[in-house]
Amino acid sequence: MNRQDLIQRFAGKLIVSCQALSGEALHGSDVMAKMAVAAARGGAAGIRANSPVDIAAIREQVDLPIIGLWKCDYPDSEVYITPKYNDVEAVVKAGADIVAMDATLRERPDGEKLEDIVRKVKANYSCLLMADISTLEEGLEAYRLGFDIISTTLSGYTDYSPAIAGPDMELVQELSKQVPIPVFAEGRINTPEQATAMLQMGAYAVVVGGAITRPQSITERFVDTIHESRRAASE
Template identity: 50%
Template sequence: MTTLPTGLIVSCQALEDEPLHSEFIMGRMAIAAVQGGAKGIRANSAKDIQEIKKQVAVPIIGIVKRDYEDSDVFITATMKEVEELIEVGVDVIALDATQRLRPNGVTLQELVHAIRSIYPKQAIMADCATLNDCIEADRLGFDYISTTLHGYTKETNGSLLYHDDFKFLKDVLHHVSRPVIAEGNILTPEMAKRCMNLGTYAVVVGGAITRPHQITARFDEALASSLKSS
């Protein structure tokens, strides 16, 4: 199993409806992230990952986002996506580790069992939303547990990782034994530092670094509120 480095991991992703959607752009984004000090890259789709691997030599967390009609799970939802990531040789495969059923009614435990049976040396990461997700992922033997989906599911909608001085992250760290990776709405270097100081193994930062339309929107919102108040 490849061990992820501790420290900063940068998520280089752009979906089809976003202005930077292109494997070439994601490859250049990864170069910039590594030049800035990123110890690893998180990336979506075989095409993007293939290009990123040509450009940088740091570990890669790979996912495949794909919508299915019979499930709300869309991050590496089935063995099809797992096999696509195996084929391009990612260091860690991240998958939705919520308790929601996957396509065709497959449970998380069944998917993890299939991965471990066929690819026993492949490192896997649990993208979790709730504390129970994290505890179950720990029990199932994921190599890494991440807070990626906290705030992005029906049960956690509206929650933010940094609420109440990262209380959710603290609870996760207290209840699981596997390395914990903080991810989700980490917007500033100070937030990232706080996560590390609390005891996380690594921090994944995405939109605050690699999505200029989101960064611009935050600046615009701040200026708009300032103009209203004046």
């Protein structure tokens, strides 16, 4: 499949993020593969997955495009979504069609430069690159550097981006107006109505994770809402 055909498979559709970190009840590549199968049967257009082992397990079970990443902690940087070139290579070799990278303007581990990583990936691999950004400025810079897709994944998760309760619709709208490449909406999209609104704001596709594949977070939202309702009723 060529690059344009791959991107067009996502147009106006839902991508499901199947991730569970160490310490979470559903952590494990076998569980994530089953999550991906369920998402595929439900009509997802693609899967977003974390770590080479999870990507490889999902690739064996699901015939959908995979957006791969690797969350890695380095002591000298806050960047943790596929931070280094070697991390990108591992994700590609595991079977990802698209590699998602933190494309914020923060310093990367070991002094690596984002523009150098992008250049090396483009020279050595045919995968697409997705820029996970938190601000309009970062999205514009990611386009300049040659990313194929921009995603609003990190809006609200850097200390300089707006901390809002729901999805960052304004960022999606502005980016979709200012860059000619696809903008994916991701982050705090909790309902089908919000997903639809993001597409209406100009998003090329929508990525949803916690509202579908993280039952602990879903349970917490229900519990918090119930508690808040009880508190309000007692006042």
